[in-house]
Amino acid sequence: MTQPLNPPPVKVSAVVGLLVFVEITSGLIQGMMLPITPAIGKAYGVSNASLHWVSAVQLLSAAICVPVFARLGDMYGHRRLLRISLLFLLAGSALVAWAPSFELLLVGRALMGPMAGLLPLEFGIVRSRLEPERARSAIGMLVGSLTLGTSLGLIVGGVVHTVLKDIHLTLTVPLVMTALCVVVVAFWVPESTERAVASIDWAGAAALSLGLVTLLLGLSGASVPLLGAAAALLALWVWIELRAEHPLVDVRNLVRPRLVGLYVASFMLGFSMFGAQTASATFMASVPEKVGYGFGFAALSLALMMIPSGLFAMLGASTMAGIGTRIGHGATLLLGLGLTAAGYLLVTVLHASPAQFLAATALISLGTGVALASIPALIAERAPITDIAISTGMYNTFKTLGGSVSGAVFAGVLSTMVVPGGSSPAESGYVTVWVICAAASVLAVLFLLAVARRTPAAGSVPSPVKESPVVR
Numbered sequence: 001m002t003q004p005l006n007p008p009p010v011k012v013s014a015v016v017g018l019l020v021f022v023e024i025t026s027g028l029i030q031g032m033m034l035p036i037t038p039a040i041g042k043a044y045g046v047s048n049a050s051l052h053w054v055s056a057v058q059l060l061s062a063a064i065c066v067p068v069f070a071r072l073g074d075m076y077g078h079r080r081l082l083r084i085s086l087l088f089l090l091a092g093s094a095l096v097a098w099a100p101s102f103e104l105l106l107v108g109r110a111l112m113g114p115m116a117g118l119l120p121l122e123f124g125i126v127r128s129r130l131e132p133e134r135a136r137s138a139i140g141m142l143v144g145s146l147t148l149g150t151s152l153g154l155i156v157g158g159v160v161h162t163v164l165k166d167i168h169l170t171l172t173v174p175l176v177m178t179a180l181c182v183v184v185v186a187f188w189v190p191e192s193t194e195r196a197v198a199s200i201d202w203a204g205a206a207a208l209s210l211g212l213v214t215l216l217l218g219l220s221g222a223s224v225p226l227l228g229a230a231a232a233l234l235a236l237w238v239w240i241e242l243r244a245e246h247p248l249v250d251v252r253n254l255v256r257p258r259l260v261g262l263y264v265a266s267f268m269l270g271f272s273m274f275g276a277q278t279a280s281a282t283f284m285a286s287v288p289e290k291v292g293y294g295f296g297f298a299a300l301s302l303a304l305m306m307i308p309s310g311l312f313a314m315l316g317a318s319t320m321a322g323i324g325t326r327i328g329h330g331a332t333l334l335l336g337l338g339l340t341a342a343g344y345l346l347v348t349v350l351h352a353s354p355a356q357f358l359a360a361t362a363l364i365s366l367g368t369g370v371a372l373a374s375i376p377a378l379i380a381e382r383a384p385i386t387d388i389a390i391s392t393g394m395y396n397t398f399k400t401l402g403g404s405v406s407g408a409v410f411a412g413v414l415s416t417m418v419v420p421g422g423s424s425p426a427e428s429g430y431v432t433v434w435v436i437c438a439a440a441s442v443l444a445v446l447f448l449l450a451v452a453r454r455t456p457a458a459g460s461v462p463s464p465v466k467e468s469p470v471v472r
Contacts, residue, residue, distance in 0.1 A: 201246060
């Protein structure tokens with residue numbers, strides 16, 4: 001059931017421009033953490049082995065928060081939950097910036113978990129308030145802005161810390177930017193116009209959250225008992241959802257032909273994208289005189305190499321809607337995945353110099369940007385309008401799971417294929433990683449084609465449940 005509202009018309013630029021600012025800020029916050037994480041370890045006297053919890057805690061918190069916050073947004077208003085998410089982010093940023101101990105810093109990172117739910121909530125707003133073609137373009141811009149912000153954050157984090165030379169002052173920058181986002185969303189972002197008339201499925205939320213957290217912990221530690229427990233919890237979650245009157249996630253909807261291919265593509269995209277990021281960074285940082293490959297880049301050089309990738313990803317995401325108008329939005333997703341696969345195959349032979357590596361990764365980033373924007377845009381159009389946030393939130397969840405799986409797989413590859421007489425990964429190990437990433441993109445294309453062949457109507461775009469008034 002839906003509960004339509006009748007808010008006043010809003011301008012397209014007012015919706016998109018303000019949310020783009022929020023996503024650039026979100027990207028900057030995420031990107032800044034990577035170059036300053038070693039400084040956090042020094043400030044709190046924490047070993048490198050323990051520093052992985054800085055990202056792991058936030059990731060685990062996101063696994064719990066995204067489905068719940070997204071569903072609550074569908075029920076009570078996406079702007080309302082966007083405001084609440086930003087308040088959590090503000091509190092977490094304040095604690096991270098001025099935590100007196102490493103343990104409290106991790107508590108702050110946990111409070112920042114709802115940051116991963118900002119994008120699905122924003123999708124709910126633009127899909128509700130804008131006509132379909134404008135909504136596709138807006139989704140592309142939001143995804144591109146997040147990608148660009150993350151790339152810029154790599155530079156900003158390093159430069160700010162170099163200038164301020166104090167980790168607490170450096171971490172205050174995300175706090176100030178989050179405060180600006182709170183003001184923007186509180187006063188100028190409009191509310192969505194549809195509501196799901198339902199009650200929150202707390203049993204399903206608990207089972208899904210525990211299952212995802214256990215799965216991520218099992219993948220990170222390659223723990224068979226934890227993976228078995230995760231399988232049991234997720235099976236329990238499916239059982240609960242199939243019997244709930246108002247499920248947290250409509251499991252039947254997830255496996256319908258119109259959506260199942262998109263979720264498989266989300267998993268494969270996350271697998272290749274997140275898995276290759278760490279591998280590519282360590283490849284570029286490797287000293288050629290010692291291992292026979294790499295460029296010996298330090299942190300700042302690595303960050304500079306990643307900026308063009310962010311720009312190409314934003315270009316791909318921003319042009320997704322225009323390409324889709326010409327060739328079809330399903331075909332645009334296939335194009336993005338195809339470009340991504342071609343880029344990974346290209347980097348297997350072009351990685352002898354920074355220029356070669358940059359050219360190959362530019363193609364990867366362009367294709368990834370197109371795919372990153374295409375998948376949520378298609379999900380937002382094919383899912384019921386009252387389930388936009390939870391449906392696109394599950395896209396984020398599948399993408400994260402893909403990255404977690406690839407992290408475990410690629411760690412095994414690089415630890416097994418080592419240089420003779422040493423412990424450093426061999427060049428062939430990195431080539432294997434890139435080939436696997438290409439294969440993941442190809443498999444996503446083949447699965448999407450197979451689903452489309454069995455259900456010809458899956459490529460069409462359904463008529464929206466309701467169009468909100470738009471002032472141009």
